[in-house]
Amino acid sequence: MVRPLKRGKACMSCRFLKIKCDGAKPICGPCQMHPRDDECEYADGPGRSRTKVLEDTVSRLEARLLELENPESSTPSVLLHDPYHTLKAQRLSKSPPPHTAEAPLIFPPLSPFSPTSTTSSLPSGRRRKTLTPMEPNTELLGSSGSSTSPVRYSIPIPYLGLEEPSLNILQGSLDQFIPHAQQFGFFMHIPTFRRSTLLAFPLGHPTRPTPGLVSVVHLLGTHFSQPESLLGQEVPLLTRAVQNVAMDLFGSHPNKLLHTLQAHVLLAYYFLRTGSLLEAKCRVGTAVALALGAGLHKIRSTNMAAPATLGLIQDQPFMLPLPTDALQEAERINGFWTVLVLHKFITVALESPSQVCGALEAPGMKIDTPWPIDMDHFEEGILPLDLRGNSTVRAFLNGHPGDGDSYTTLTTKAAILFHRAAHLTGQWSPTMTPRDQAAYDAAAKSVNTLIEAFRAKxxxxxxxxxxxxxxxxxxxxxxxxxxxxxxxxxxxxxxxxxxxxxxxxxxxxxxxxxxxxxxxxxxxxxxxxxxxxxxxxxxxxxxxxxxxxxxxxxxxxxxxxxxxxxxxxxxxxxxxxxxxxxxxxx
CATH class of the missing domain: 1.20.1050 (Glutathione S-transferase Yfyf (Class Pi); Chain A, domain 2)
Structure with missing residues (x-):
C-alpha cells in the first residue's frame, strides 16, 4: 500500500523534476522505478544533502563576487595583519652584533633556495643559525610557481657540513701536502699556515685558515698519501672542499679573499693533475677574476689609481685594505704571480695556438706588482719600504729583466717566456702579408733574444x-x-x-x-x-x-x-x- 504524499516531504530529485513523490525512505518510488545518477535525497535528512551543499556554495561565491565588484560598499570578510611587523622594526633598528674572537663563527649550510644565500633570502624572522644541514641525497623539487618563487635545484645536492677531521688526521694530511705544496701553487708562508691550521679553535675561527682552504689542503694531503683505506674518501672530500670554498667569501673571515684565492689555485692544480680539464679551467678563471678584482696586480704601483667606471665607492676602484704586516703583503704579491703562472700554463696546455691569450694579456692590461719572493727564506725586511713596481711584465719583455731574481721569480719569468713563444706561434701563418711578416719576425727575434739571455743566466x-x-x-x-x-x-x-x-x-x-x-x-x-x-x-x-x-x-x-x-x-x-x-x- 502506497503511503499518501505529504506536502513538503518530496525528495530533492522529484521536486526538481516536478513529479509526484510518495516520500518513501530511504528511496522513493519514482527514484526506485527510474534510477538516476543523483542519489535520492531529502531536505530534512540527518545531514546536509549534496544539493544543499552546492546551493550554499553558489550563494557564497555570488556574495564574494559581489563584494569584489564593489569593494567600497562592502566590509572584508577577513582582516589580515602582519604578525612579524614588530620583529621587522626591531631588526631594522639594530645592527648585527660584531663577531668576537671568543665566539665561533656560524656558517650557514648550503641552501637549496639560492647558491649565494644571505640572511635577506631567508623567510622573515628566521635566523640563519636555526637552519640544519640537509640529509644526504635529499630530493629538491623545482617550483613552477610565480617569478617570486625561490630558485630550487632539480638534482640531489648532499651537504656535508663544515666538519673537519681529527687533529691527528689533519696533521697527517699536512705532512703529506707540505713537501709538495709549492709545486701545486701554494704561495702562503708554510710555517705560519701550518701553525694556524693546527690551532685548537673551531673550523672558521678568524685565527685559522678558512674552512675551504683547510678542506682543500686535507683533500690534497689525502690524494698524495694514496693509502688503500682512504681511496674511497677522496670523492666526498672533494665535494666538501668545493662546497666550503664556495661559501667562504660570504663569511666574515678577515683573510677570506686571499685564502679563497689560494683554495681555487690548489683546486685548479688538483683538477689538472687528475685530468678534469674543464674544471681546472673554471678554477683558473675564478682565480684570475679574484686577483684582478682585488687589485693584486697593482701592489706597490707607482701609477695613480684611475677612478672607478661606475663610481660606486666614492669614485675610486675597489681595493683590498692595507696589509697588516710585511708577511701578508708578501703573500699577496706571490699570490698574484702564482695565478699568472697558472693562467699561462692552462692557456698553453689546453688552448689552440691561435687562442693562447687571456685576461692577463688583454689590451690595456698593466701589471705593476713587484716580482715574487721566496717564502722559504722570508724575513721581515725582505720587502724594502721604497720598493715600487711599474709595468713589471712589459719591462721584462722589453729587455729589462731586473736584479735579485729569486727561485720563484725565475720560474715566473720562464713561464712568461713560454707563454709568449706559444702566443707568437699561434699568430704565424704562411699567408701573412709582408707587413705582418715583418712585424712577426721582429717580435720573434726579440723573444728569442730574451730566451737565450735568460738561459745564459x-x-x-x-x-x-x-x-x-x-x-x-x-x-x-x-x-x-x-x-x-x-x-x-x-x-x-x-x-x-x-x-x-x-x-x-x-x-x-x-x-x-x-x-x-x-x-x-x-x-x-x-x-x-x-x-x-x-x-x-x-x-x-x-x-x-x-x-x-x-x-x-x-x-x-x-x-x-x-x-x-x-x-x-x-x-x-x-x-x-x-x-x-x-x-x-x-
Whole structure:
C-alpha cells in the first residue's frame, strides 16, 4: 500500500523534476522505478544533502563576487595583519652584533633556495643559525610557481657540513701536502699556515685558515698519501672542499679573499693533475677574476689609481685594505704571480695556438706588482719600504729583466717566456702579408733574444744538490725555457736547419737530468707532463725524418739510436709520474 504524499516531504530529485513523490525512505518510488545518477535525497535528512551543499556554495561565491565588484560598499570578510611587523622594526633598528674572537663563527649550510644565500633570502624572522644541514641525497623539487618563487635545484645536492677531521688526521694530511705544496701553487708562508691550521679553535675561527682552504689542503694531503683505506674518501672530500670554498667569501673571515684565492689555485692544480680539464679551467678563471678584482696586480704601483667606471665607492676602484704586516703583503704579491703562472700554463696546455691569450694579456692590461719572493727564506725586511713596481711584465719583455731574481721569480719569468713563444706561434701563418711578416719576425727575434739571455743566466741543474727541495723549481724553470725555444722554432724546423737544431738541443736538455733520480723528486708540477710530451714529439718527428734518409745518409742509423735513447728518457719520466697522474698518463 502506497503511503499518501505529504506536502513538503518530496525528495530533492522529484521536486526538481516536478513529479509526484510518495516520500518513501530511504528511496522513493519514482527514484526506485527510474534510477538516476543523483542519489535520492531529502531536505530534512540527518545531514546536509549534496544539493544543499552546492546551493550554499553558489550563494557564497555570488556574495564574494559581489563584494569584489564593489569593494567600497562592502566590509572584508577577513582582516589580515602582519604578525612579524614588530620583529621587522626591531631588526631594522639594530645592527648585527660584531663577531668576537671568543665566539665561533656560524656558517650557514648550503641552501637549496639560492647558491649565494644571505640572511635577506631567508623567510622573515628566521635566523640563519636555526637552519640544519640537509640529509644526504635529499630530493629538491623545482617550483613552477610565480617569478617570486625561490630558485630550487632539480638534482640531489648532499651537504656535508663544515666538519673537519681529527687533529691527528689533519696533521697527517699536512705532512703529506707540505713537501709538495709549492709545486701545486701554494704561495702562503708554510710555517705560519701550518701553525694556524693546527690551532685548537673551531673550523672558521678568524685565527685559522678558512674552512675551504683547510678542506682543500686535507683533500690534497689525502690524494698524495694514496693509502688503500682512504681511496674511497677522496670523492666526498672533494665535494666538501668545493662546497666550503664556495661559501667562504660570504663569511666574515678577515683573510677570506686571499685564502679563497689560494683554495681555487690548489683546486685548479688538483683538477689538472687528475685530468678534469674543464674544471681546472673554471678554477683558473675564478682565480684570475679574484686577483684582478682585488687589485693584486697593482701592489706597490707607482701609477695613480684611475677612478672607478661606475663610481660606486666614492669614485675610486675597489681595493683590498692595507696589509697588516710585511708577511701578508708578501703573500699577496706571490699570490698574484702564482695565478699568472697558472693562467699561462692552462692557456698553453689546453688552448689552440691561435687562442693562447687571456685576461692577463688583454689590451690595456698593466701589471705593476713587484716580482715574487721566496717564502722559504722570508724575513721581515725582505720587502724594502721604497720598493715600487711599474709595468713589471712589459719591462721584462722589453729587455729589462731586473736584479735579485729569486727561485720563484725565475720560474715566473720562464713561464712568461713560454707563454709568449706559444702566443707568437699561434699568430704565424704562411699567408701573412709582408707587413705582418715583418712585424712577426721582429717580435720573434726579440723573444728569442730574451730566451737565450735568460738561459745564459740560469745555473746548470748539476750545480744544485739533488736532495734540495728547490731542485724541482729549477728543473721546471729549465724545462719552461727549453719548451719556449721549441714553441718558437718548431714551425720552421722543416725549412731551416738552425731552427731544427735549436729544437733538438732544447728537447735533449729537457730529458737529460744528469745525476738526478726522478723517483726521489716527489710530486712534480702537472705542467711537466706537457713539457716532456713536447720534447718527445720533437724526437718522434726527427726519428721519422731520419728513417726516410737511411738510404742516402750513412750516419742515419747512429743518429736514430741517439734520438731513440733521448726519446726513451722522456717516456721514462712520463711513465714514472703517470702512475698517480691521469694527465701525464694521457
Amino acid at each position: 740560469l745555473a746548470p741543474i748539476s750545480a744544485y744538490d739533488t736532495h734540495d727541495p728547490v731542485i724541482r723549481n729549477i728543473l721546471l724553470t729549465h724545462a719552461l725555457v727549453d719548451a719556449a725555444s721549441i714553441k718558437l722554432h718548431w714551425i720552421f724546423a722543416y725549412a731551416y736547419s738552425a731552427s731544427k737544431q735549436i729544437c733538438l738541443t732544447a728537447a735533449r736538455n729537457m730529458v737529460n737530468y744528469g745525476d738526478l733520480n726522478l723517483q726521489e723528486m716527489g710530486h712534480m708540477n702537472p705542467i711537466m707532463g706537457n713539457l716532456w710530451m713536447t720534447a718527445c714529439l720533437v724526437f718522434i718527428d726527427e726519428i721519422s725524418r731520419t728513417r726516410q734518409m737511411k738510404t742516402t745518409w750513412p750516419e742515419a742509423a747512429a743518429v736514430e739510436d741517439e734520438l731513440m735513447e733521448s726519446y726513451r728518457n722522456g717516456l721514462t719520466a712520463l711513465s714514472l709520474f703517470s702512475q698517480d697522474s691521469p694527465l701525464m698518463r694521457a
